[in-house]
Amino acid sequence: xxxxxxxxxxxxxxVILAGKILAQAGMDHGLEVTxxxxxxxxxxxxxxxxxxxxxxxxxxxxIVDEATALIAMNLPSLDKFEHALASGATIVVNRxxxxxxxRRDDVKASYIDMNEIARDIVGNPRTxxxxxxxxxxxxxxxxxxQAVKDAMAHSMREAGKGKFxxxxxxxxxxxxxxx
Amino acid sequence: MGERLLLxxxxxxxxxxxxxxxxxxFAYPITPQAxxxxxxxxxxxxxxxxxxxAESELAAISMVYGAAGAGVRTMTSSSSPGISLKQExxxxxxxxxxxxxxxxxxxxxxxxxxxxxxxxxYFQATKGGGHGDYRLIVLGPxxxxxxxxxTMLAFELADQYRIxxxxxxxxxxxxxxxxxELPDPIDPASLPAKEWATTGAKGRAPNIxxxxxxxxxxxxxxxxxxxxxxxxxTKNEVRYEQTDTDDADxxxxxxGTIGRICKSVVRMARAEGIKVGLFRPITLxxxxxxxxxxxxxxxxxxxxxxxxxxxxxxxxxxxxxERAKTPFYGETGGIVPxxxxxxxxxxxxxx
Numbered sequence: 001x002x003x004x005x006x007x008x009x010x011x012x013x014x015v016i017l018a019g020k021i022l023a024q025a026g027m028d029h030g031l032e033v034t035x036x037x038x039x040x041x042x043x044x045x046x047x048x049x050x051x052x053x054x055x056x057x058x059x060x061x062x063i064v065d066e067a068t069a070l071i072a073m074n075l076p077s078l079d080k081f082e083h084a085l086a087s088g089a090t091i092v093v094n095r096x097x098x099x100x101x102x103r104r105d106d107v108k109a110s111y112i113d114m115n116e117i118a119r120d121i122v123g124n125p126r127t128x129x130x131x132x133x134x135x136x137x138x139x140x141x142x143x144x145x146q147a148v149k150d151a152m153a154h155s156m157r158e159a160g161k162g163k164f165x166x167x168x169x170x171x172x173x174x175x176x177x178x179x
Numbered sequence: 180m181g182e183r184l185l186l187x188x189x190x191x192x193x194x195x196x197x198x199x200x201x202x203x204x205f206a207y208p209i210t211p212q213a214x215x216x217x218x219x220x221x222x223x224x225x226x227x228x229x230x231x232x233a234e235s236e237l238a239a240i241s242m243v244y245g246a247a248g249a250g251v252r253t254m255t256s257s258s259s260p261g262i263s264l265k266q267e268x269x270x271x272x273x274x275x276x277x278x279x280x281x282x283x284x285x286x287x288x289x290x291x292x293x294x295x296x297x298x299x300x301y302f303q304a305t306k307g308g309g310h311g312d313y314r315l316i317v318l319g320p321x322x323x324x325x326x327x328x329x330t331m332l333a334f335e336l337a338d339q340y341r342i343x344x345x346x347x348x349x350x351x352x353x354x355x356x357x358x359x360e361l362p363d364p365i366d367p368a369s370l371p372a373k374e375w376a377t378t379g380a381k382g383r384a385p386n387i388x389x390x391x392x393x394x395x396x397x398x399x400x401x402x403x404x405x406x407x408x409x410x411x412x413t414k415n416e417v418r419y420e421q422t423d424t425d426d427a428d429x430x431x432x433x434x435g436t437i438g439r440i441c442k443s444v445v446r447m448a449r450a451e452g453i454k455v456g457l458f459r460p461i462t463l464x465x466x467x468x469x470x471x472x473x474x475x476x477x478x479x480x481x482x483x484x485x486x487x488x489x490x491x492x493x494x495x496x497x498x499x500x501e502r503a504k505t506p507f508y509g510e511t512g513g514i515v516p517x518x519x520x521x522x523x524x525x526x527x528x529x530x
Binding site for chain 2: 033034035037058063064065066
């Protein structure tokens with residue numbers, strides 16, 4: 001089985017890090033993975049995205065024609081990638097910044113108030129990427145939530161940001177519970 | 180081999196070079212290979228080795244010439260426009276029979292181009308980008324783990340044949356992350372001594388390293404020796420991978436990033452009942468001419484796919500020599516062909 005996930009949003013929303021954590025969680029869970037970032041000038045303030053492939057067998061292409069999931073953190077991301085999904089795919093929509101519905105009727109949409117959840121429930125707006133990832137895990141069942149928590153903690157500690165682990169765990173939980 | 184790590188291609192090439200015993204690294208920054216230089220900056224001084232961010236690409240490749248002449252394992256890296264600037268030095272390194280490793284994380288061209296992945300430097304790498312009758316060994320990794328393995332191999336081949344070896348990667352391979360088990364490090368002190376190196380002529384006759392010979396007969400002899408070496412390398416060092424070619428009606432020829440993408444194409448095509456195989460050159464020079472020739476005797480079509488206007492395609496056609504049809508599909512400008520776009524091309528050529 002092969003899953004492919006596009007995570008897209010504004011630069012600064014943490015989509016690149018969320019993707020790395022998802023890929024790390026997949027690898028630690030025994031899967032083959034690839035993580036491919038957009039690395040163009042959009043990194044400086046525009047839109048950013050990355051594509052993650054999680055698979056039982058060695059990954060051929062790290063770029064995908066039809067992803068099995070999209071995490072759309074803002075409206076341009078939904079507009080850009082909605083057509084790039086397989087039939088039956090899951091879209092996790094950041095309802096805080098996207099005030100329209102998904103147009104396709106052959107995909108499954110999960111609408112999450114990511115900004116409000118991060119700000120009001122978790123207590124830090126910068127945790128929206130982990131809110132998004134928690135919601136993705138619940139909506140797709142791609143990996144156990146604990147695997148993602150472990151990968152997040154590993155990543156935070158490696159970057160010398162161990163004090164943020166607890167807050168980001170709560171963000172993953174909050175996203176998971178909202179989906 | 181150790182634990183599985185999730186690392187970028189650029190980081191893995193850098194770390195593999197360190198583990199191969201690279202003592203001196205010189206480079207000038209450029210996207211999309213910046214992480215390679217950063218990894219060397221973070222680690223070479225810590226290990227007591229030499230890292231210099233040179234004032235230019237010309238300076239960096241000239242420093243490589245000096246370090247290689249002194250007998251240590253040495254490397255430089257850049258991306259397309261920077262590699263163009265290094266060509267004079269690469270020709271000198273080839274002419275002086277100096278071992279070194281040069282990494283090109285290729286981006287879109289020509290000119291300043293862009294920073295997106297491309298395979299548009301194949302001609303430059305495999306046909307001699309600088310002046311003179313010379314060759315580099317050119318290795319084309321297709322995955323992050325293979326980038327590490329081929330970097331280790333590059334240092335071995337460079338020393339064995341006293342030749343510059345190029346790793347021809349691309350921006351996608353440099354930027355992407357994939358699980359990798361890093362090879363065990365080699366202790367530079369354990370490597371065989373290089374009797375020809377300019378290490379200080381104490382108690383022996385001086386060694387002279389030059390790529391200069393005014394006498395035509397003398398320069399002819401140097402060229403004859405180079406060509407003899409290239410024939411030996413062509414005989415011994417061809418590397419390639421075949422996937423599902425045994426019963427294939429059509430075979431895709433692709434290297435590097437496109438080579439791995441085409442593994443997905445083979446799976447997709449076979450799921451639809453189309454018998455597709457993949458021929459993936461790993462050494463781009465020496466090109467796997469003979470195995471491809473053998474393959475062309477039993478398949479109808481060999482479809483070359485590249486992120487270029489058709490450069491490896493010329494070597495494919497030379498090998499196949501009209502024994503099979505040799506169509507081409509490529510994208511330029513930094514556009515990466517997707518599995519479905521390649522599959523659509525395949526379908527145009529099957530009955």
